[in-house]
Amino acid sequence: MARHFSLSGFPEWLPEQRLVEQHVLSTLQQTFELHGFSGIETRAVEPVSQLLSKGETSKEIYLLSRLQAEAGSDDAELGLHFDLTVPLARYVVENAGRLMFPFKRYQIQKVWRGERPQDGRFREFVQADVDVVGQDTLSQHHDMELPLVMVDALSKLPIPAVVVRASNRKVAQGFYEAIGLTDVEGALRAIDKLDKIGEKAVSEILVAEGATPEQARQALALAQIQGADASVADRVLALGARSELLDEGLHELVSLIEGAGELMPGAIMADLKIARGLDYYTGTVYESTMIGHEDLGSVCSGGRYDSLATDGKKTYPGVGLSIGVSRVLARVLGTPLVETSRKVPTAxxxxxxxxxxxxxxxxxxxxxxxxxxxxxxxxxxxxxxxxxxxxxxxxxxxxxxxxxxxxxxxxxxxxxxxxxxxxxxxxxxxxxxxxxxxx
Amino acid sequence: MARHFSLSGFPEWLPEQRLVEQHVLSTLQQTFELHGFSGIETRAVEPVSQLLSKGETSKEIYLLSRLQAEAGSDDAELGLHFDLTVPLARYVVENAGRLMFPFKRYQIQKVWRGERPQDGRFREFVQADVDVVGQDTLSQHHDMELPLVMVDALSKLPIPAVVVRASNRKVAQGFYEAIGLTDVEGALRAIDKLDKIGEKAVSEILVAEGATPEQARQALALAQIQGADASVADRVLALGARSELLDEGLHELVSLIEGAGELMPGAIMADLKIARGLDYYTGTVYESTMIGHEDLGSVCSGGRYDSLATDGKKTYPGVGLSIGVSRVLARVLGTPLVETSRKVPTAxxxxxxxxxxxxxxxxxxxxxxxxxxxxxxxxxxxxxxxxxxxxxxxxxxxxxxxxxxxxxxxxxxxxxxxxxxxxxxxxxxxxxxxxxxxx
Structure with missing residues (x-):
């Protein structure tokens, strides 16, 4: 019983549905604050040059123009932000002298992408992000802290249980390089499609892009490995490839999984097929699916950037995750999976x-x-x-x-x-x- | 100590300033719900045809285009909303069969206007609106209810006291027509400038637009009348003009002022120079200034529309007010007039x-x-x-x-x-x- 929206891709809720959205948003806000994260909002627009700074054109940016702009106006060319990470990077550099690091922030705002609308994919939608940003350095323990904040928040929502799966780019990159697969990004993009198109098709892509059948087999063997404890590292090493980068990645991944397992058993598992193909992460990566609603895709994703931003003098590494609030809500309201005790605030x-x-x-x-x-x-x-x-x-x-x-x-x-x-x-x-x- | 924004007209706050904004927004939300208003959000975009439907081009609409739009794409031409009233009208007609009337809604969202930025005027800013919308009819008592909701909300904010001033279009129109001033809209637009340019200049505009000096004098005499009780009507009638419409308007205005005076003494006063020049109200109109900050202009305005919207078969009359949240916040944070007990949520x-x-x-x-x-x-x-x-x-x-x-x-x-x-x-x-x- 999905709701029809009068403008395709732009969801709007009835007042009683908005009560559910408000409940979700205030629960997220309260939980993020409980973990000491400061709320910020950034403007909806960024200079187009900023939005395109990572060569990112896949997000289908909406450009702005003023109906009555004067000829020769020197207004910067502006576009609507397509995520909350690009604005965070800009905000951090701009306000670095007035922020305290590590800077823990959450941000719950609408973002816009001109993509073709489909189930769970909108042109206007709400994201809820938490990130911690360091100045020059950022301790590894934040890679465990951030997904646990999200697990705490998601567990308080009236939605099906969510499992966070983590991997580490260094594991994939170290492994691929050790077996002689040099197009690491191409391989990550292929592996990222595993759940959608299956092993055979991924293998064909890898081989078409220059891998030997044996390299493709090994890359797929790595992607099969999952687990919630240190045995994950043993199984990776049992595949035979070794490199310093691989060791470093495995150490980071095992610390994360074991630490999280002690604090919140079952909340986070290692899953080496998580690739986050198009994003520019440099270490830990996360994805999460709602149990029973895997068809929706990931509802909470993220990772670590060694350099989220830089101002030439200082570098700002960051790690964080983003919940696709509208995607979750559309499923919860459309099925429906929730009900409210009444339709209005009035008692x-x-x-x-x-x-x-x-x-x-x-x-x-x-x-x-x-x-x-x-x-x-x-x-x-x-x-x-x-x-x-x-x-x-x-x-x-x-x-x-x-x-x-x-x-x-x-x-x-x-x-x-x-x-x-x-x-x-x-x-x-x-x-x-x-x-x-x-x- | 006004804050410099990196993109002129697009305010952004530091985390400790955002704590104040969050406090303001949640206080507004709680108060609106305490009065039984349902929260809704509408998409940020509307078809440009809808945005221009009242011939409104003064609001400087931002148009959207997709960076990668296919040639010949049949996407509707979209623009960012410049207020929350146009979207409300569209939402009500679209969802009329699923809403219950009178429909009491509040809406707190960003809006965008490509105007030249200046003190208290932004290109992106937050508005907080409350409206009640009827189907075909809407009782007059809501004209008193709505400003009292705003008075209650504003009185809970950490800001200087706000006085709501009300007038009624029927009074002005009835009076102007009775004295032979036929260009009612032109006269309202001129009177709207009274505080800014003074009596002499307004009189000159009126005369230049076809009024006799005596008509201009009478229009200005009407605009001088203020008060918090029924004597306002006596003073209007003492000017000598009479008409049915004038009587109707005075009756509405006095009911509002006297009723509000009984419930919340001093909260609302009649002020016959309130004209809301460019807006299409048909009865009561409201403006409000913060005491000691009159230079900011109105921080909470609105009025009644006999036909906020129509779908051809039914008409939807409405009455409501809108707080310019960003305008108030910029003053409160820029002066500053408030402080927070700490800079982060962490205890x-x-x-x-x-x-x-x-x-x-x-x-x-x-x-x-x-x-x-x-x-x-x-x-x-x-x-x-x-x-x-x-x-x-x-x-x-x-x-x-x-x-x-x-x-x-x-x-x-x-x-x-x-x-x-x-x-x-x-x-x-x-x-x-x-x-x-x-x-």
Missing amino acids: VLVAVMDEEHRRASDVAAMKLRARGIATEVSPSAAKFGKQIRYADRRGIPYVWFPGSPDSVKDIRSGDQVDADAGVWMPPLEDLTPTVRKLP | VLVAVMDEEHRRASDVAAMKLRARGIATEVSPSAAKFGKQIRYADRRGIPYVWFPGSPDSVKDIRSGDQVDADAGVWMPPLEDLTPTVRKLP
Whole structure:
């Protein structure tokens, strides 16, 4: 029951669906802050030169122009950002003197890509990123910290369980070089397609690009290795290739997997087919799939850059991950996998006897709001039955009747009791709309 | 001490400034929900035809094009929205069958206008809107409800007091027509400039556009009238002009002012020079200035549309207001008028004895986070003095030392006590960063 959007690729939610999105976004924000990450927002636009600085044209940039731009205007050519990493790199260099390193930041914003829209792929979508950025150096332990932040955040969302899989570019590169495969990037791009096109087709690509059949076999053997402990390294070494870079990568990968296993058993596993083909990572790489929804592809990905940015004098290494919030939400809302306890924030509808007495209802509503109870006053002084129906259609649990004394009716049970707007409280579970997973 | 932005007109905040913005945005969101308004978000883009549908070209639309668009692509021509009202109108018509009316919605999003940047005017900025939209009819009492929602929200922000001023297009139109001034829109546009250019210049414009000097004098006399009670109507009528439309407008305006005065004395006043020159309102109009910062212009404006939207069969009248969040924030942060209790979300930094014992620090941090205490682990196992300095520079109030037993130091007082990470809580005021007005 996927939702039709009036402009293909630009998802919009109904108010009750937006309650779920808000719940997801605030849970992410709270968890990122719980781990000490500072929130930032960057402008939606970057100079096109910045957006293209890594030769990245696959992301289908949207260019801006002003409808009424003066001829010869010297405005920089601007485009909408297609991720939150390019803006982070620019922000860090620009504000380096005013930031403290290592700089831990999260960023939850819309990004735009003019790609052909398809299931789970949008032209406008929300990403939620966490990164830590160092100045000149960045300790290896952050490679374990960052995916654990995401695991903590994802585990609090009303979504199916997510497993984070990690690999390390140094392992792949060291291994490929040791077996004589020199086009490392080409091999990573081919391996990246393994889940989609299968071993045979990947092998054919590798051979077509210059690998021997034996090299292709070995590259595929490496990609088969998965595990949650140090035995992963043993199995890689058992394939026979050795190099310093491979050893370094295996050491980093095993530290990550073992450390994460001690703190959050089962949260992160090694999976050597993770390649992140088109991205420019230099060490650890991450991907994550929702169990039972592997067809969606990765919902949380990232990795380490030895040089996220540089200003000529200093280098800024970084490691981080990004959740594709809209991709997850579209599945959760489209299936649907969740429900909300009501359609509006309102907990109490104050009834209106007749228009002459609307002020009494307004006053009762103010008293309830002053104590944090979301309250609306009935828009019309229709018969009480009709006012109760207004509440019922929206899932508003309580209707308040001003009088001497006032009374409040739980419209689910029909129970009505005398109440004082300066004292009465609904049960905690009725105070705000709640979101729960459907069984 | 205004902040320099690297791209003129596109404000970006440092992490500690973003804490203030987040506080402002979440306060607005909570207050709007307390009044029963549903949050929605609309896509950032609209078809250009929609953006121009009211002949509105003064807002300097940004057009989009795809860097790699295929020749002959049939993509609709898209532009970035310049406000949240045009998207609301489109969203309501599109989803009319799935919404419940009156539809109360709030919307907090960035909008874009390619205008020349100046103090308080940006090319990218955040607006926070509340509107109520009816189907075919919308009761008059919402004209009082909506500004009171904004007064409630604004009064909770760490900003100078804001006064909402209201007028009514029917008063102006009825009055102008009664005195024979037929170019009502032209007169409204001229009166709209009164605060900026003064009476003499406005009078000259009116006369240049066809008014007699006496008509110009009367229009200015109307614009002088202000007040917080029914005497406003008496003073208008004392000017001598009468018409049905004028009477209707005065009745609406007085109901609004008197009703608001009963519920929140002093919150809203009538001010007949409020014209909202370029906008297409049909009844009540609102503007608001921050006391002591009148030079910023209106920070919260809006009004009533008898037909916000129509789908040919049904009409959707609406009334609402919009806060210029970025305009307010730029002033509050630039002066500055506020300060935060610390620069990061973190309440506790867990020290690391040496890299071999980092895991013990990770475990203590997990226990603290599990009880909602924002916690970071020290990025390096430097000398404790250096780790404490890391906390101090960021304003993190507590440093945790794993040991037997663990201990926690309040680095402001220097007090250090034994503590259990499964039990200890900081005082509530240290749990999250707080924002306060500077005296």
